[in-house]
Amino acid sequence: MAFLTWTDNLSVEIPKIDEQHKKLVELVNTLHDAMRAGHGKDILGKVLAELIDYTGYHFKTEEEAFARFGYPQADEHKKQHDALVKTALDLKGKMDSGEMMVTVETLNYLSGWVTNHIMKEDKLYTPFLKGKPV
Ligand SMILES: [Fe+2]
Numbered sequence: 816m817a818f819l820t821w822t823d824n825l826s827v828e829i830p831k832i833d834e835q836h837k838k839l840v841e842l843v844n845t846l847h848d849a850m851r852a853g854h855g856k857d858i859l860g861k862v863l864a865e866l867i868d869y870t871g872y873h874f875k876t877e878e879e880a881f882a883r884f885g886y887p888q889a890d891e892h893k894k895q896h897d898a899l900v901k902t903a904l905d906l907k908g909k910m911d912s913g914e915m916m917v918t919v920e921t922l923n924y925l926s927g928w929v930t931n932h933i934m935k936e937d938k939l940y941t942p943f944l945k946g947k948p949v
């Protein structure tokens with residue numbers, strides 16, 4: 816069974832962004848499956864690199880929509896994105912220097928990211944961006 820399951824609770828009601836969030840859920844599940852199979856560390860670097868890459872792409876989508884349509888909470892939201900990127904880079908730094916437990920930390924961080932950021936921060940823009948050509 817997947818560690819995280821996509822449900823309508825996670826929807827921001829903007830199809831393009833929901834698709835990107837599903838990809839992030841998939842990344843969390845990929846890491847979890849590998850950990851359960853006992854080789855989480857083997858693929859951690861790959862998943863982290865993909866996370867950093869994909870979050871950059873995803874945040875750009877959201878921030879461009881904020882700029883295009885003048886979302887009033889854009890600055891606050893962008894700060895959250897910047898903090899998340901910093902944490903991901905810190906985790907990658909720990910992994911590169913061989914620190915232990917980084918796999919569990921990464922899984923906790925990723926699952927927290929998906930559930931908290933989407934459900935709290937991203938959902939705030941639904942009333943503003945819904946129906947707009949994001
Ligand atoms: Fe998002």
Ligand SMILES: [Fe+2]
Nearest residue numbers: 877896936937
């Ligand atoms: Fe966001």
